[in-house]
Amino acid sequence: xxxxxxxxxxxxxxxxxxxxxxxxxxxxxxxxxxxxxxxxxxxxxxxxxxxxxxxxxxxxxxxxxxxxxxxxxxxxxxxxxxxxxxxxxxxxxxxxxxxxxxxxxxxxx
Amino acid sequence: xxxxxxxxxxxxxxxxxxxxxxxxxxxxxxxxxxxxxxxxxxxxxxxxxxxxxxxxxxxxxxxxxxxxxxxxxxxxxxxxxxxxxxxxxxxxxxxxxxxxxxxxxxxxxxxxxxxxxxxxxxxxxxxxxxxxxxxxxxxxxxxxxxxxxxxxxxxxxxxxxxxxxxxxxxxxxxxxxxxxxxxxxxxxxxxxxxxxxxxxxxxxxxxxxxxxxxxxxxxxxxxxxxxxxxxxxxxxxxxxxxxxxxxxxxxxxxxxxxxxxxxxxxxxxxx
Numbered sequence: 614x615x616x617x618x619x620x621x622x623x624x625x626x627x628x629x630x631x632x633x634x635x636x637x638x639x640x641x642x643x644x645x646x647x648x649x650x651x652x653x654x655x656x657x658x659x660x661x662x663x664x665x666x667x668x669x670x671x672x673x674x675x676x677x678x679x680x681x682x683x684x685x686x687x688x689x690x691x692x693x694x695x696x697x698x699x700x701x702x703x704x705x706x707x708x709x710x711x712x713x714x715x716x717x718x719x720x721x722x
Numbered sequence: 723x724x725x726x727x728x729x730x731x732x733x734x735x736x737x738x739x740x741x742x743x744x745x746x747x748x749x750x751x752x753x754x755x756x757x758x759x760x761x762x763x764x765x766x767x768x769x770x771x772x773x774x775x776x777x778x779x780x781x782x783x784x785x786x787x788x789x790x791x792x793x794x795x796x797x798x799x800x801x802x803x804x805x806x807x808x809x810x811x812x813x814x815x816x817x818x819x820x821x822x823x824x825x826x827x828x829x830x831x832x833x834x835x836x837x838x839x840x841x842x843x844x845x846x847x848x849x850x851x852x853x854x855x856x857x858x859x860x861x862x863x864x865x866x867x868x869x870x871x872x873x874x875x876x877x878x879x880x881x882x883x884x885x886x887x888x889x890x891x892x893x894x895x896x897x898x899x900x901x902x903x904x905x906x907x908x909x910x911x912x913x914x915x916x917x918x919x920x921x922x923x924x925x926x927x928x929x930x931x932x933x934x935x936x937x938x939x940x941x942x943x944x945x946x947x948x949x950x951x952x953x954x955x956x957x958x959x960x961x962x963x964x965x966x967x968x969x970x971x972x973x974x975x976x977x978x979x980x981x982x983x984x985x986x987x988x989x990x991x992x993x
Contacts, residue, residue, distance in 0.1 A: 642755050646767075653755075653770030658777035665781065685754040 627651065629703035631659050632692070633710050635669055636700050640689045649713070660690060668696035729756055729768040736768075739775035741782040748778060794956070796875050796929035799920070803882040810889030817893055868927055875929055879917045887913060925955035925962075926977060932962050958988030 624632065627649075634648045646656050663669045669690045679686035692700065704710050733752050740748045752771050759767045793799040891906045923932055932953035939949030950965040963976040 642751075643758050643767075653767045654773035655770070657752075657770065657774040661774070661777060661781070685757050687754055687758075688751050 624699060624703050626707060627655060628659055628663060629700075629707055629710055630713055631656060632663065632668060632696060632700045632703060633713050635690050636692050636697070637713075640691060641687045642690075645690075663696070664690070667693055668699055669693060726761070726764070729764045732765070732768040733771050736771035736775045739772065740778050744778060744782070748775065793920075794931040794933070796924070800875070800878055800882070803879060803886070807882045807885040807889075810886045810893075814889045814892050864926055871929060872921075872926060876917070876921050879920070880914070883913050883917055922975070923953070923962075925957065925959050927959040927979075928955065928957050930956060932956075938963075956988065958984050 630649045630651070631645055634645045637648075639645050639648045642653070642657055642660060645651075645660070646653060649656070651659075660669065660671075664671055670693055671688050671690050673688050674686040676686055730753070733749060733756065736752075737745050737749045752768070752774075756764060756768060793802055887906065887910050890909070894905065920931075924930060925932055933956045935951045935953045937950075938952050939947055948963075948965045949967075950963065953962045953964065955961075958980055960977055960979040963978065965975070
C-alpha cells in the first residue's frame with residue numbers, strides 16, 4: 614500500500630506529458646492529442662487512468678453552451694490538487710516537460 | 723465537422739467492448755470528440771476507441787458491485803461444487819442414456835468405473851495444466867496441517883469437477899455424438915485451469931479467497947522493480963504478491979505472512 618502511494622507521485626513520461634498539457638489549459642481529449650502528438654488509443658485510456666487515480670477530474674460542458682454554438686458538448690479535464698502536486702514532481706523529474714505545451718487560455722465553462 | 727458512416731461504425735463496434743453500464747457515456751464522449759476531428763484523421767482517431775474500450779473493460783470499477791456467487795470460503799466452494807455434481811448426477815438419471823454403444827451403455831451403475839477412467843484421463847491433462855500453476859513462494863515453512871488441508875481441498879475440487887464433467891459428457895453424448903468428445907477435452911482443460919487458478923488465489927493458511935487486489939508498479943518500470951497485484955487474506959494471514967511477468971528475482975508469486983501484530987487491523991473483517 615505504501616509503495617502504491619509512493620509510486621503515484623512518479624508518472625511515466627507519457628502520462629506526465631498529458632498531465633502537463635492539461636495543466637497548460639489544453640483541457641479536452643483532442644487538444645491533448647494535438648499538443649502531445651500521441652494517438653487517441655493512448656490519450657483516452659491515460660485520461661481515464663489519471664481520473665481514476667484522482668489526478669484529474671472531468672466535467673461535461675453545459676448543453677446550453679454547446680447548443681448555442683451548434684456543436685456537441687465536450688468533456689473537459691482539469692487538474693486536481695493531487696494532480697498539481699504530481700505535475701510539479703514530474704517537472705522536476707522531466708525538466709523538458711515545461712516546454713512541451715505552451716499555456717492555453719482556459720475557457721470559463 | 724461532419725463525419726462519415728465508417729467512423730461511426732467503428733465507434734459502434736468498439737463500444738461493444740466497453741462495459742454495458744458505461745457504454746452510453748463512453749460512446750457519447752467519443753462521438754463528441756469525433757465531431758471536432760478533421761476528416762483525414764477521423765478513421766485513425768476512431769480506431770483508438772478499441773484500445774480505450776478494452777482499457778475500460780479491464781479496469782471496470784463497477785464490476786465489483788455485480789451480484790456474484792460467493793465462493794470465498796472453502797466450504798462454500800465445496801458445497802457449490804457438490805451441488806452442481808449432484809444436479810449433474812440427477813440429470814444423468816432422469817435423461818435417457820445415449821445409445822451410441824448398446825453393448826456398454828453409460829448408466830449411473832457404472833459411474834464409479836467411469837470416474838476412475840476419468841481420473842486416469844485427467845492424469846494425462848494435469849501435467850499440461852499444472853504448468854500454469856505457479857505455487858506461491860512462502861518464506862516461512864507452513865505447518866503440515868495447512869499443507870494437508872490445501873492438498874485435500876484441491877483433490878476434492880478435482881474429484882467433484884470430474885463427476886460434473888463426466889455427467890455433462892454423458893448428457894451431451896446423445897445430441898452431439900462424436901463432437902462431444904472434442905468438446906469434453908476442451909471443457910475439461912478449461913475447468914482444470916479454473917481449479918488451479920482458484921487454488922492459486924486462496925490463502926495458504928485458511929483457504930479463503932484473497933480479497934482487495936491492489937495494482938502495484940507500472941509496466942514501463944521493470945528494471946529492478948516488479949509490477950502486478952497485491953491481494954490480502956481477509957483474516958489477516960498474509961499478502962500475496964502476484965507479478966504479471968516473471969523475472970529473475972520474481973519467478974513465483976510471493977506469499978508474505980503477517981504476524982499477530984496485524985490482527986487488530988483485520989479484526990472487524992472476520993465475518
